[in-house]
Each structure stands twice: as structure tokens, then as C-alpha cells.
Amino acid sequence: MRSGMNPYRPIGAEVVDVIAETPTIKTLRLRPDEKINFRPGQFIQLTVPGVGEAPFTPSSPSTWKDCMEVTVMRVGKVTEKVHQLKPGDIVGLRGPYGRGYPLEAFVGKDLIVVGGGCGFAPIRTLMYVLLDQRSRFGKLIFRGGCKSPADLLYGKEMDAWAARRDLDLLITVDQGDAGWRGPVGLVTGILDGIDIDCENGVGILCGPPVMMKFSTRKLLQLGLREENLYLSMEKNMSCGIGKCGHCRLGTYYCCKDGPVFNYTQIKNFPDIWG
Amino acid sequence: MRYISHEDFGRLLHDLERDYQVYVPCRKNIHRYYRPYAGLTDDVVIGEVRAFEPLKAFFFRARQKVAEGFSPDVVHGEDRPVCIVGAKACDLKAFAILDHVFRGHDYADPYYARAREANLIISADCTYAIDTCFCLALNVDPYPREAFDINLSPLDDGFLVETGSQKGTAIVAGRAALFADAGEQRTRDRNETRRHVIHAVQKNIEQNRIPHQDALEGAVARNYEAEIWADEAQTCVECGACNTICPTCHCFLLYDQKGKAHIERFRIWDACLLKDFARVAGGANPRPKLWMRLRNRFEKKFDFFPKVAGMYACTGCGRCISACPAKIDIRRILKRLVNHA
Ligand SMILES: Cc1cc2nc3c(=O)[nH]c(=O)nc-3n(C[C@H](O)[C@H](O)[C@H](O)COP(=O)(O)OP(=O)(O)OC[C@H]3O[C@@H](n4cnc5c(N)ncnc54)[C@H](O)[C@@H]3O)c2cc1C
Ligand code: SF4
Ligand code: SF4
Ligand code: FES
Numbered sequence: 001m002r003s004g005m006n007p008y009r010p011i012g013a014e015v016v017d018v019i020a021e022t023p024t025i026k027t028l029r030l031r032p033d034e035k036i037n038f039r040p041g042q043f044i045q046l047t048v049p050g051v052g053e054a055p056f057t058p059s060s061p062s063t064w065k066d067c068m069e070v071t072v073m074r075v076g077k078v079t080e081k082v083h084q085l086k087p088g089d090i091v092g093l094r095g096p097y098g099r100g101y102p103l104e105a106f107v108g109k110d111l112i113v114v115g116g117g118c119g120f121a122p123i124r125t126l127m128y129v130l131l132d133q134r135s136r137f138g139k140l141i142f143r144g145g146c147k148s149p150a151d152l153l154y155g156k157e158m159d160a161w162a163a164r165r166d167l168d169l170l171i172t173v174d175q176g177d178a179g180w181r182g183p184v185g186l187v188t189g190i191l192d193g194i195d196i197d198c199e200n201g202v203g204i205l206c207g208p209p210v211m212m213k214f215s216t217r218k219l220l221q222l223g224l225r226e227e228n229l230y231l232s233m234e235k236n237m238s239c240g241i242g243k244c245g246h247c248r249l250g251t252y253y254c255c256k257d258g259p260v261f262n263y264t265q266i267k268n269f270p271d272i273w274g
Numbered sequence: 275m276r277y278i279s280h281e282d283f284g285r286l287l288h289d290l291e292r293d294y295q296v297y298v299p300c301r302k303n304i305h306r307y308y309r310p311y312a313g314l315t316d317d318v319v320i321g322e323v324r325a326f327e328p329l330k331a332f333f334f335r336a337r338q339k340v341a342e343g344f345s346p347d348v349v350h351g352e353d354r355p356v357c358i359v360g361a362k363a364c365d366l367k368a369f370a371i372l373d374h375v376f377r378g379h380d381y382a383d384p385y386y387a388r389a390r391e392a393n394l395i396i397s398a399d400c401t402y403a404i405d406t407c408f409c410l411a412l413n414v415d416p417y418p419r420e421a422f423d424i425n426l427s428p429l430d431d432g433f434l435v436e437t438g439s440q441k442g443t444a445i446v447a448g449r450a451a452l453f454a455d456a457g458e459q460r461t462r463d464r465n466e467t468r469r470h471v472i473h474a475v476q477k478n479i480e481q482n483r484i485p486h487q488d489a490l491e492g493a494v495a496r497n498y499e500a501e502i503w504a505d506e507a508q509t510c511v512e513c514g515a516c517n518t519i520c521p522t523c524h525c526f527l528l529y530d531q532k533g534k535a536h537i538e539r540f541r542i543w544d545a546c547l548l549k550d551f552a553r554v555a556g557g558a559n560p561r562p563k564l565w566m567r568l569r570n571r572f573e574k575k576f577d578f579f580p581k582v583a584g585m586y587a588c589t590g591c592g593r594c595i596s597a598c599p600a601k602i603d604i605r606r607i608l609k610r611l612v613n614h615a
Contacts, residue, residue: 006348007381008528008539009341033344050532075555092344092537209558235560236552238528241381244544245525246552248574251581256379270498274560 007241010047010092011036015085016067022151026083027059027071032093038062040126041100041232041260045240046070046082047092054078055237055255057122058096059154062129071121071153097240098259101126101204101230110138110196112224114215116145116187116207120153122232123206127161134166138201141194142169145187145211149173149180168194187211188218198223206232213273216263229263233272275456279432282452284314287359289449294357294394297332299325308332308358320360321401321428324591328521329365330372332356333389336518336543340385340528343536348384355392359426362400364407364589366421367414368521374583375524385541394441397422398433401467403474406592408605411484414589416471427464434464484605485612487586493611494577498569502610507565509600514545516571516594516602522587525551546570572607 017029036044038058047053060069074083085091111130115123130140142161146152152171162169172183172190183190187207203219205212212231219229235247235254242256250269252258266272278286287296296311301319305326339349369390376386399417400407409416418425423442427434434456437443446453478484485493497503517523527544530537544551547567553559561567579587588604595603 005384006341006346007383008541009346010344011346012344047530047537049537050530052530053528073555079555234554236554238526238544242379243375243381243383243524244527245375245546245574246527246544248578251578271560 007094008239010045010053010094013091013093015087015089015091017087018085021071021153021155024074025071025151025153026074027069028082028085029060029067029069030091030093031067035066036068036093036096038068038096039100040103040129041122042096042098043122043240043255043259044068044070044093044095044097045237046078047094048078048081048085049090049092051081052078053092053094053238054082055097055240057125057232057259059121059124060128061132062125063132071124073117094240097255099257101260103129106130106202107136108138108200109228110141110201111204112141112143112191112194112196112201112219113204114143114187114191114207114211114219115205116211116215117147117151120144120146120206123204124154124157126204127157131161131164131167139196140167141196142167143187143190143194144169144171145190145207146171146173148175149177186214188214191215191218191222194222196222196224199225201228203229205229209234209273226267227262227264231261231263231266232259233261233266234259275461276435276446276453277429277432277456277460278426278435278453280314283426283433286449286452287311287314287357290357290394290445293354295354296357297359299360306360311359320398320426320433323400323402323404323407324362324364324593325360326593328368328519328591328593329358329361330368330521330524332358332393334372334376334383334386334524334526334543335541338385338541339538340541341539342533345536348388350385350388355389355394357394357396359396359398361395361397361418361422362591363397363416363418364409364414364591365521366395366397366418367409367412367589369421370585371522371579371583371587372524394424394445395422396424396426398426398428399464399468400471401428403471403478404592405478406595407475407590408479408482408484408592409590410472410475411479412487412586412588412590415468416475417468427467429460429463434460482605483609485608489612490576490586490608491580493608494569494573497611497614498573500614502607502614503565503569504563506602506607506610507563507568510547510564510568510602511600512547512549512564512567513599514547515597515599517545517547518543519593519597521589521591521593522575546574568602572611576608576611 013030013032019027043057056070059071176184238244242253247254297308299306300309300317376383397418422438425436525544575587
């Protein structure tokens with residue numbers, strides 16, 4: 001059968017660089033054998049040969065030609081092996097899968113992007129696109145939260161973004177250290193003062209379930225509309241193509257109908273933050 | 275309507291063995307299992323009721339190699355396709371669900387798709403019902419109406435033969451000498467048996483007061499927080515048999531292992547009753563309790579599938595009832611769901 005007809009086979013990709021972001025998070029730069037065109041918010045399945053597969057969201061700009069980056073937190077079997085990879089190693093890739101962010105729906109609107117933990121990964125890709133096309137959107141606000149200054153991802157980008165005048169960026173940490181001059185506390189705490197057009201403003205959330213739950217609640221309290229909130233939902237996944245049944249979320253499969261959902265699509269399902 | 279004698283039917287299967295691996299249901303104690311055809315021996319039972327194992331096993335294998343290394347090839351073996359004899363209406367109904375899953379959406383599963391195209395289904399009417407049969411409650415008649423190539427209605431002296439696809443029609447037309455005109459009496463006999471079996475299933479449904487599917491609309495959602503789930507799950511031992519034995523359960527896991535020369539990826543049956551089914555990174559589990567997973571099974575079958583595919587993912591085959599070591603009975607749960615205010 002022809003190439004591309006087997007949705008379960010990965011294509012090869014060479015690891016060209018490994019960047020240690022934090023003690024538990026690494027970014028891998030990969031060069032796939034065939035180009036993978038993804039949109040911000042879509043994900044790929046990464047195979048460590050002989051070990052297994054796990055879903056990750058590319059964190060590099062979607063405009064890159066030959067390479068893509070994934071940012072991986074070490075939490076278990078596959079990710080442990082991902083962290084042992086070195087330049088020159090070969091991994092497998094399938095995808096891209098799912099729906100990304102509906103960028104056209106953001107045009108002309110104020111945007112508040114809220115990220116937590118490893119949720120920074122998909123958001124980095126999105127931020128690159130938003131900043132690339134900065135004039136198409138209204139205000140751009142970024143609010144991030146992580147455990148400690150040492151856990152902060154993408155230090156270089158963060159510094160560069162913090163210096164931009166057309167981006168209002170603020171990061172909070174659960175626990176500060178001697179050098180930390182930013183806010184301390186949960187990300188919901190730094191959502192309070194945001195200056196955004198509530199009628200049309202769009203909220204984009206990605207992070208651990210509790211963070212999304214309370215940030216969603218907060219943005220709604222601030223007056224943003226339900227239909228203007230977009231959430232990246234994380235579920236256990238295996239196939240990535242709507243067949244294996246693992247990632248069901250109400251009447252959707254997170255892999256093919258998400259992972260980015262409009263809040264109104266999912267708000268009535270029971271236990272969405274589970 | 276065509277007719278074939280037992281002897282000629284043996285010839286037909288023998289002939290089909292050239293192109294197919296032929297499987298027939300064989301009786302062993304109280305159950306029927308599919309076995310490779312080796313003549314029409316006494317234990318071969320074309321009629322009776324559904325086999326122990328679900329028909330899906332021939333189309334969506336319990337363990338199927340789906341990828342080798344980074345090769346783009348679809349890993350098809352050289353095996354001849356399968357001809358399954360004696361498949362029952364409830365299992366054929368399950369194709370509606372399996373087709374929706376494996377042939378639908380943006381990607382088709384090439385293994386399932388090929389099996390559906392290449393395999394031959396010679397189904398058969400049920401000739402009686404066992405006490406776990408409740409197909410009629412799910413609008414499935416105990417005799418095939420669709421999704422077969424050839425259907426057999428067992429008679430004393432052979433089978434009444436109906437064709438349901440071009441493939442089936444071609445097989446019958448190409449072997450005209452094996453078939454004869456059925457005649458009116460045989461058709462009457464067949465209808466009589468069918469009425470008989472319908473009556474038996476109706477009796478099951480009445481005796482167990484099993485709700486008809488029309489009463490199931492919204493029943494799971496209404497009872498989402500009810501104590502029914504925890505109550506029913508008390509005896510569950512988390513074996514997953516209810517999932518694997520079910521003709522419509524389609525969930526699987528991609529599992530990699532190191533092959534001789536390269537990695538091999540297998541698609542293996544999974545079961546949503548098992549604890550890790552929905553577990554995510556770091557051990558967080560959206561369904562940590564057994565009763566939540568039992569509820570999930572019913573939600574998927576009686577809430578999700580009607581909403582996304584317009585059909586219930588249950589055929590009333592009763593397999594999960596006989597397979598459950600904990601005596602958890604879908605008929606009782608459905609009754610509780612409908613009766614609970
Ligand atoms: C759409 C999507 C995008 C993601 N993007 C990123 C990202 O950019 N960076 C990042 O660090 N993490 C991301 N994750 C989470 C990442 O996939 C998990 O951390 C990873 O699957 C854990 O695998 P493991 O074998 O190391 O963990 P273990 O806990 O050892 O997992 C064992 C098994 O549990 C199951 N499992 C556990 N967690 C998950 C999970 N979250 N998803 C699917 N199956 C799971 C799998 O079957 C796995 O084989 C994403 C998850 C999803 C669903
Ligand atoms: S849920 Fe039980 S009765 Fe219904 S199709 Fe599956 S095994 Fe048969
Ligand atoms: S077959 Fe019975 S015991 Fe086994 S997982 Fe299903 S409900 Fe539980
Ligand atoms: S990951 Fe298999 S259905 Fe979504």
C-alpha cells in the first residue's frame with residue numbers, strides 16, 4: 001500500500017539538538033524525514049523506538065521549514081526515554097493531529113493568553129504566530145504561572161517578549177527565590193487587573209486542569225464571554241485519530257475534535273476538569 | 275428463494291476453502307466457538323445462537339501488527355481472507371458501530387477496511403434463544419436482515435439461502451448446480467422458526483422486564499450521579515471481560531515492541547473498565563473509581579454513540595452477562611436506569 005495510507009506508522013526524525021530548559025523539562029529539535037505542516041495547537045505523536053509513543057504539542061514556530069521542536073516534561077516511561085535522547089538519535093513522528101487554534105476568530109480582538117506548567121509549549125507556537133501577525137489583533141496579554149523561577153520555560157523568549165511594548169506579559173511563581181522580582185502566587189491572582197475588552201476579548205488557556213478550571217472561572221468573572229474562551233484539553237491518547245477510544249470528552253474525541261475546544265462545546269459535560 | 279442441501283453445503287464450503295480460510299461455529303459443552311472448517315462434523319452448528327466469541331475478532335483482531343519500523347507499508351500478511359459461517363444478526367448489527375469507528379473520520383484503519391472488503395460472511399438465522407438474548411430490545415431481529423453476503427435459514431434437510439451482496443450473489447450464481455428452488459413449504463418452515471425465536475426472545479424481555487431502546491434516551495445522563503453505578507460495581511473484579519467479549523467495544527491500545535530488525539507496533543484490544551485506561555501523565559486519573567469506569571461503559575454505549583452515530587452500541591447479544599464473573603447484568607442496569615426517577 002502507498003505511503004501515508006497507514007495511519008499507525010511513524011516517519012523517522014533525527015534529533016538535531018537537545019535543550020535542557022529546567023531540571024525536568026527538555027526541548028528537542030527534530031528534523032523529520034518528510035515535512036510535517038502543523039498549525040498552532042495541533043499535536044504530534046512521538047515514538048521512542050522500542051519504548052512507545054506519547055502525544056506532544058510542537059512548541060516551535062509553525063513557519064519553520066525543516067525542523068520542529070517539542071518541549072517535554074519528564075513524568076513517566078516514554079518521557080524518561082525522551083530525556084535520554086541525544087543529537088543523532090532517531091525517533092518516530094506521526095501527525096499533525098487535531099484542530100489547532102481558530103486564528104481567524106481572534107482577528108481584531110483583544111487576546112489574553114494564560115499558560116501554566118508545560119502548557120507553555122503549545123502557547124509558545126501560538127505566541128510566535130500572534131507576534132508575527134501582531135497588527136491583526138487588538139491588545140495582547142500573556143499571563144503565565146509556574147512552580148518556581150527555576151521551572152520557568154523559554155527564558156530567552158520570555159525576556160525578549162517582556163521587553164516588547166505591544167505585549168503585556170506577566171509571570172507568577174508559586175514560590176519565589178532570592179533573585180525573583182515578579183509576582184508570587186497562583187496565575188489567577190495576576191488575572192485580576194487585566195485591561196481587556198470583555199465584550200469581544202478572547203481567552204486562550206493551556207495548562208494543568210486545576211489551573212484551567214480556576215482561570216476559566218476567573219476570566220468569566222471578569223466578564224469575558226463563554227464563547228470567547230478556548231481551552232487545550234489533555235486526555236490519555238493512543239491512536240490520535242479518533243479510533244482507540246481513549247481520549248473521549250463527552251461527545252468528542254480530544255484527539256480529533258480538540259485538543260483545543262471552545263468552552264461552550266464542553267462546558268456541559270460532567271467532570272471536564274477531571 | 276434458493277435452497278441448498280447439507281451435502282451440497284459441505285461441497286460449497288470445501289470449494290470456498292480455495293479462496294478463503296473457512297470458519298464454522300462448533301459446539302463444545304454449552305458454548306459455540308468458531309473453528310477452522312474440517313468437514314461438516316456433528317459438532318458444527320450453523321443455527322442455534324451466537325458464538326462465544328464476538329464476530330469482531332475476525333475484523334478487528336485482538337492483536338494486530340500495524341506498523342514495522344518507519345516503513346510506510348501496511349503490514350498485510352499473505353493469508354487468505356476469512357469466510358465466517360453462521361454469524362448471527364446481533365453481531366452483524368455491530369458492524370454499524372465498527373464501520374463508524376474504523377472506516378469513518380479522516381483516517382480509515384487499513385486493516386479493518388481490508389478485512390471488511392475481503393472477508394466473506396455466510397450468516398445464519400438463530401434457531402432458538404438462550405436466556406441472555408435480548409436483541410429485540412435493541413431493534414435487532416434474531417435473523418440477519420443486512421450486512422451479510424449469504425444468509426442461511428436452517429431447515430431439517432438443509433438451508434434456505436438468501437444473498438445480501440454482489441459477492442454473495444456471484445458465489446451462488448457461479449455454483450448454480452449446488453442450489454435448488456426453495457419452494458413454498460420451506461419458506462413457510464423458515465418463517466415458522468423465525469416466529470418461534472422471536473417469541474422466545476420476547477419472553478426473555480418480558481420476564482426480565484428489559485426496557486426497549488426507545489426508553490433509554492437520556493437514561494444515562496439522567497442517572498449520572500445516581501448510586502446505581504457504585505452499587506452495581508461493588509462486585510466487579512476489573513477483568514475487562516465485558517469489554518473484550520462485546521461485539522461493539524472497539525477500544526484499543528498501540529503497543530510497541532522491539533522486533534528482530536526494527537520496532538514493531540501492535541494494535542491490541544483495550545478495556546475501559548481497567549484502571550489505567552484514561553490515566554494521564556503523573557498518574558492523574560479522570561476515572562479513578564471502578565464505578566466511574568462502569569458508568570463510562572454505559573455512557574459510551576447508551577449516550578455517546580446515539581449522539582455521535584445515531585445508534586446504541588449494544589446489540590442485545592448478552593455476552594457480557596455470561597462473561598462477567600461478578601454477575602453484573604446489563605439487563606438489570608438498563609432496567610434500573612429507566613425505572614429510576
Ligand atoms: C494533546 C496533548 C499534548 C501534549 N503536549 C505535551 C507537551 O507539549 N509537553 C509535555 O511535556 N507533555 C505533553 N502532553 C502530555 C504527555 O503526552 C504525557 O506527559 C506523556 O504521554 C506521558 O507519557 P509517559 O510514558 O512518560 O508517562 P507514564 O505516566 O509512564 O505513561 C504511561 C502510559 O500512560 C498513558 N498516559 C499517561 N499520561 C498520558 C497523557 N497525558 N496522554 C496520553 N497518555 C498518557 C499512556 O498510555 C502511557 O503509555 C500532551 C498530552 C496531550 C494529550
Ligand atoms: S453490551 Fe453486552 S449485550 Fe450489549 S452488545 Fe456488548 S456484550 Fe452484547
Ligand atoms: S466483566 Fe464484570 S467483573 Fe469483569 S470488568 Fe466487566 S463488569 Fe467488571
Ligand atoms: S487518541 Fe485514540 S480516539 Fe483519541
